[in-house]
Amino acid sequence: MRRVRGPVFPLLRHPVPPLSASGRVLVAVLFAIWAFALSVAWSPALADDGEALKAEGPYFAVAGDPSLDALPLKSTKVDVRLAGVIADVTVTQRYTNEGQRPIEARYVFPGSTHAAVHAMQVRLGGRVLHAQIEEKQRARIRHETARREGKTSALLEQERPNVFQMNVANILPGDDVQVELHYTELVVPTEGRYEFVFPTVVGPRYHRSASAGGTSRFPATAHLKEGEASRSAFDLHVHFASPLPVSELRSATHGIEVSGEGTGAAEVELVDAGARNDRDFILTYRLAGERTATGLTLFRGDGSAGAENFFLAVVEPPKAIAPAQINPREYVFVVDISGSMHGQPLATAKALLRNLIGNLRQSDSFNVLLFSGSSQMLSAAPVPATRVNIERAIAVIDQARGGGSTEIVPALKRIAALPKAADVARSVIVVTDGYVTVENEVFALVRRNLGNSNVFAFGIGSSVNRHLIEGIARAGQGEPFIVTKPELAAAQAERLRKMIDSPVLTHLQARFDGLEVYDLEPASLTALPDVLGGRPVVIQGKWRGEPRGQLVLEGRAAQGSHVDVVPVAAPDVQAGALRQLWARSRIQQLSDQEALEGGSGQREAITALGLRYSLLTQYTSFIAVDEIVRTSEAAVPVNQPLPLPQGVSNLAVGGDGGEVGAAVPSTPEPGAWLSLLVVLALVGAALAKRSNW
Amino acid sequence: MSSAVVSTIACRPTHLAPAGWLALQAAALWPHGAWMAARVQDGSDAPLGLAALAALLMLLGLRRHTLRIAPHTGWLAAGVALTLLSNAALLVAPPLACALLAALALGAALMAWLPTDAPRAALAGLVLLALPWIASLQYYGGYPLRVVTAQASAWLLQLAGLAAERSGTAMLVQGQLVIVDAPCSGVQMAWMAWFCACAVAGLLALRDGVFLRRLPWIGAIVLAGNVLRNSLLVALEARPQGLAASMHEGIGLIALALVCAAVVAVMTRGVRHEARC
Numbered sequence: 024m025r026r027v028r029g030p031v032f033p034l035l036r037h038p039v040p041p042l043s044a045s046g047r048v049l050v051a052v053l054f055a056i057w058a059f060a061l062s063v064a065w066s067p068a069l070a071d072d073g074e075a076l077k078a079e080g081p082y083f084a085v086a087g088d089p090s091l092d093a094l095p096l097k098s099t100k101v102d103v104r105l106a107g108v109i110a111d112v113t114v115t116q117r118y119t120n121e122g123q124r125p126i127e128a129r130y131v132f133p134g135s136t137h138a139a140v141h142a143m144q145v146r147l148g149g150r151v152l153h154a155q156i157e158e159k160q161r162a163r164i165r166h167e168t169a170r171r172e173g174k175t176s177a178l179l180e181q182e183r184p185n186v187f188q189m190n191v192a193n194i195l196p197g198d199d200v201q202v203e204l205h206y207t208e209l210v211v212p213t214e215g216r217y218e219f220v221f222p223t224v225v226g227p228r229y230h231r232s233a234s235a236g237g238t239s240r241f242p243a244t245a246h247l248k249e250g251e252a253s254r255s256a257f258d259l260h261v262h263f264a265s266p267l268p269v270s271e272l273r274s275a276t277h278g279i280e281v282s283g284e285g286t287g288a289a290e291v292e293l294v295d296a297g298a299r300n301d302r303d304f305i306l307t308y309r310l311a312g313e314r315t316a317t318g319l320t321l322f323r324g325d326g327s328a329g330a331e332n333f334f335l336a337v338v339e340p341p342k343a344i345a346p347a348q349i350n351p352r353e354y355v356f357v358v359d360i361s362g363s364m365h366g367q368p369l370a371t372a373k374a375l376l377r378n379l380i381g382n383l384r385q386s387d388s389f390n391v392l393l394f395s396g397s398s399q400m401l402s403a404a405p406v407p408a409t410r411v412n413i414e415r416a417i418a419v420i421d422q423a424r425g426g427g428s429t430e431i432v433p434a435l436k437r438i439a440a441l442p443k444a445a446d447v448a449r450s451v452i453v454v455t456d457g458y459v460t461v462e463n464e465v466f467a468l469v470r471r472n473l474g475n476s477n478v479f480a481f482g483i484g485s486s487v488n489r490h491l492i493e494g495i496a497r498a499g500q501g502e503p504f505i506v507t508k509p510e511l512a513a514a515q516a517e518r519l520r521k522m523i524d525s526p527v528l529t530h531l532q533a534r535f536d537g538l539e540v541y542d543l544e545p546a547s548l549t550a551l552p553d554v555l556g557g558r559p560v561v562i563q564g565k566w567r568g569e570p571r572g573q574l575v576l577e578g579r580a581a582q583g584s585h586v587d588v589v590p591v592a593a594p595d596v597q598a599g600a601l602r603q604l605w606a607r608s609r610i611q612q613l614s615d616q617e618a619l620e621g622g623s624g625q626r627e628a629i630t631a632l633g634l635r636y637s638l639l640t641q642y643t644s645f646i647a648v649d650e651i652v653r654t655s656e657a658a659v660p661v662n663q664p665l666p667l668p669q670g671v672s673n674l675a676v677g678g679d680g681g682e683v684g685a686a687v688p689s690t691p692e693p694g695a696w697l698s699l700l701v702v703l704a705l706v707g708a709a710l711a712k713r714s715n716w
Numbered sequence: 717m718s719s720a721v722v723s724t725i726a727c728r729p730t731h732l733a734p735a736g737w738l739a740l741q742a743a744a745l746w747p748h749g750a751w752m753a754a755r756v757q758d759g760s761d762a763p764l765g766l767a768a769l770a771a772l773l774m775l776l777g778l779r780r781h782t783l784r785i786a787p788h789t790g791w792l793a794a795g796v797a798l799t800l801l802s803n804a805a806l807l808v809a810p811p812l813a814c815a816l817l818a819a820l821a822l823g824a825a826l827m828a829w830l831p832t833d834a835p836r837a838a839l840a841g842l843v844l845l846a847l848p849w850i851a852s853l854q855y856y857g858g859y860p861l862r863v864v865t866a867q868a869s870a871w872l873l874q875l876a877g878l879a880a881e882r883s884g885t886a887m888l889v890q891g892q893l894v895i896v897d898a899p900c901s902g903v904q905m906a907w908m909a910w911f912c913a914c915a916v917a918g919l920l921a922l923r924d925g926v927f928l929r930r931l932p933w934i935g936a937i938v939l940a941g942n943v944l945r946n947s948l949l950v951a952l953e954a955r956p957q958g959l960a961a962s963m964h965e966g967i968g969l970i971a972l973a974l975v976c977a978a979v980v981a982v983m984t985r986g987v988r989h990e991a992r993c
Binding site for chain 1: 758764766771824874892893894895896897899900902904905908912915916919920945946950951952953964965968969972973976977980984
């Protein structure tokens with residue numbers, strides 16, 4: 024037999040001879056060795072999430088690398104001190120790393136819409152790092168540099184006035200990092216009742232991606248599924264330091280234990296055994312029965328050069344009296360039926376609408392627009408509020424199930440385009456949970472196009488986006504309402520009816536006699552907004568000279584002209600918070616202006632205020648950096664997952680088949696398995712006929 | 717494939733039976749298999765590839781008696797080279813590209829045992845269809861397909877006297893916005909049609925040249941079928957009462973059945989003559 028000359032390995036010979044049995048086995052062994060080498064080299068630990076495309080909208084958290092602590096936020100503790108109309112709040116977030124790799128914890132959390140966040144500090148291994156306020160980009164660069172250098176760093180940014188993002192980089196295995204935030208806010212009474220709100224969770228916001236034409240920016244939030252409770256603990260303690268006795272302490276959202284009620288030093292503790300941080304904490308109370316802590320409060324600066332004096336005026340309006348004649352009105356109800364409203368929120372909205380529409384007068388007319396991805400109008404033109412029309416409207420609303428995205432801007436544009444009779448007053452009533460990221464677009468739209476209507480906004484659910492609700496009301500010269508559950512719907516509907524029928528004070532103006540004031544909020548005292556719904560008039564500003572004189576408030580009430588005179592009291596040395604509250608109010612006014620103009624035209628003014636008064640804003644952030652290099656291993660980013668707000672279903676994120684955006688009708692192909700069955704049946708038929716071919 | 721078929725193939729009078737070779741090669745390609753299994757498990761792609769794999773194994777089972785005793789060494793060498801390449805590519809290339817190389821490696825090894833008159837192109841098509849393509853096709857090809865579908869549907873509806881216009885991949889029909897989003901692109905229909913074509917061609921042992929010449933028709937049929945399906949659904953969706961989900965599903969399935977029937981008709985046209993050419 025002739026031997027084939029050439030290389031020993033047959034595959035390298037030419038022509039290639041057939042492989043012998045041993046050759047095939049050898050090749051197979053080589054494959055096996057190759058596969059083993061790959062199995063050693065290819066480890067999930069080498070996967071780098073940092074290279075993954077960033078999500079743009081909310082998403083469900085999935086379990087990942089077990090060596091990573093995916094839930095670094097272990098607890099949030101809140102201490103609230105309430106004195107008069109000012110709340111001082113300290114929030115302590117405790118992060119630990121129980122995994123084996125360094126992490127960068129990222130946590131998106133809510134805050135009060137009026138919060139003036141003025142300080143932050145970080146406790147790490149017995150040391151205290153005091154955060155500094157810095158311009159946002161500069162703070163980011165410092166944080167990134169510290170992260171790369173292996174230093175522990177905490178960066179607090181504002182995403183919205185009521186949504187913040189905390190980034191804590193280089194939390195090493197075994198570390199215990201405590202971040203303390205301090206903020207102050209104004210607690211303004213409505214009809215003598217105070218309401219302190221502490222939001223605990225950010226609801227999943229519908230976000231139109233940039234590729235789909237969206238222009239807003241919002242951090243993508245990881246969420247737990249419906250019914251899955253957060254493993255992060257939550258505790259809250261309120262103590263009053265009020266000159267007046269505190270009474271009627273209630274919370275409709277959480278179980279509380281109250282001590283010292285009836286005194287000025289009452290205490291409130293949470294007693295809920297279950298989940299506490301999936302809904303807003305709402306505490307209501309009164310001060311000395313019907314009295315409220317109103318009046319004029321002055322604060323004098325420390326006397327150094329450049330020190331400023333501030334004042335806060337809170338003036339209670341007179342009681343509303345129903346006018347004798349009520350003119351017919353036109354009501355347009357704009358109702359959100361998106362995925363995040365599915366279930367309990369929509370049930371609450373339906374109860375509210377049954378009350379709102381059911382109590383219209385026959386002389387009124389109304390229309391209803393239901394919106395999610397698209398919108399649907401009850402009728403082409405407003406219809407009289409007859410029993411038949413009301414029942415028809417309620418039947419249509421009752422059929423809504425809740426699903427799809429939240430395209431609120433096109434819905435409001437449709438309302439703005441509705442023709443309006445000149446002699447009929449129109450009220451637009453927006454009903455939504457506010458889970459969108461286009462707040463500024465909405466505010467500008469309301470201000471520009473709905474100026475000839477009063478716009479009232481009802482926030483529905485356990486954890487409403489109050490920034491949107493309050494902003495719509497402010498832009499539309501209306502009032503915000505929050506309805507957390509169906510049982511509260513009737514009372515809020517009645518409140519709106521009273522408010523529309525009888526505004527308390529109109530043609531309102533104020534002046535200071537004897538006190539030199541400047542930098543006022545609102546800027547003009549000669550055209551103050553009408554007072555609706557028993558809310559007090561709030562004026563903030565700076566003063567100079569001697570603290571003397573009086574504030575005179577004049578307006579028209581139902582029973583004739585109304586004058587309030589508030590004397591100037593001696594400055595209160597404890598009222599240092601007025602400094603931050605004034606700056607917060609000015610920043611809000613500039614932000615409203617910026618939203619109306621578009622772009623970032625007020626960036627410089629807002630940044631200057633943030634830096635000067637040490638306030639967190641959309642252009643300034645708090646940063647605390649440890650100067651010790653603690654690791655050379657790159658920290659893995661970990662997004663702290665948030666629970667879904669109480670009553671909100673998976674449809675809010677797009678799970679369980681309810682894709683975000685699905686409420687705009689589309690034409691999807693049929694299910695994969697059913698389709699495959701059809702194809703297999705056809706192929707089977709072809710096979711069956713094969714014998715005939 | 718049943719265990720009987722496996723044992724029959726494994727007992728061929730060679731030192732390493734084709735099934736044994738393919739099994740060993742598949743074992744060497746396990747990282748790709750693990751990736752594909754993970755994609756199916758985590759829901760990132762429809763598990764349709766399993767159906768293509770099952771069809772391929774069934775066709776091989778039917779043809780087990782015609783497999784060559786001595787494999788074609790050129791194809792075998794190509795299989796080995798592609799196996800090494802696909803595994804090496806894991807270090808630099810995206811997983812889908814590596815899995816494509818792995819599928820080609822298995823396909824090449826398969827070719828080594830197939831007789832010359834076997835429907836190689838159809839079987840290779842099934843090997844390729846076994847890969848998790850759907851999500852990637854949606855991502856890269858979905859948008860143009862959606863634009864084409866939406867535009868063609870708009871023209872069709874205009875011909876039917878409806879007020880229809882396209883904006884991007886959305887349509888405004890009789891004042892109602894309807895979107896032609898990713899699940900409407902027709903990618904799944906295209907997969908089904910190709911699967912149908914490959915399976916029928918494999919069953920009928922259609923010659924490669926005939927099969928490849930008829931393949932472009934499949935694309936045209938799918939496009940036309942999807943445009944018709946989309947137009948009908950859009951017209952019905954634009955009504956004030958919309959369209960029930962069950963009607964959606966039913967119309968989609970009927971459209972798919974018609975498309976696949978057309979594919980079968982194209983593949984079987986003159987089959988008695990063509991298959992013997």
